[in-house]
Amino acid sequence: MVWKKGESGNPIGKPAGARNKATVMVTAIMERGAREITEAVVGLAKEGDLSAARLVLERLVPPAKERPICLSLPDTSTADGIAQAQNVILQAVAAGDLLPGEGSTLAGIVEARRKAVETLELEQRITALEEKK
Known part of the structure; x- marks a missing residue:
């Protein structure tokens, strides 16, 4: 039998788990x-x-994809603390204590923290302005 183009001889397909x-x-x-x-x-x-x-x-021993990192960071609840944390990460990468990819990952986490702090500060400012009116 000749199948038309786009038509399958087995429309149900291979059963799940079937092996070659x-x-x-x-x-x-x-x-x-x-x-x-x-x-x-x-x-x-x-x-x-x-x-x-x-x-x-x-x-x-499969190759490790990630390793635990112990790095003391300052408090990141303020913009100054976040800037200090980014500097600590940069210095650790420069000294060879962290691999560049690890530093990038940590910097991304600190950047997410910065955005959260910024959002919180903006919300507080807006609330304060609305209360003044």
Whole structure:
């Protein structure tokens, strides 16, 4: 049967969770030899094969995407405190205590705090002006 353009021979589609036959076959083969493969790779790593060692380490300890940061920042409830906090972050990046991406993330958090403080101050000013009238 010839299908028209845009018409599917299987309008329902592949069932959820269905796997490709080749993938199922390769997975089954790997699972049967998983122990032996693992032991062989670990053995090669112990013998000094750096590629095997890297493979083992990458599986045991995945690369960290983020790390905890301990940085003392001043109180950020005022514009002056926020400026001081940004300076502390800049100095930490310049000294190599923080990676540039970490500094950027922290600076973004402090910037969000600045906007919140600014919004609060504007709200207080508007309220005060309305009460005067």
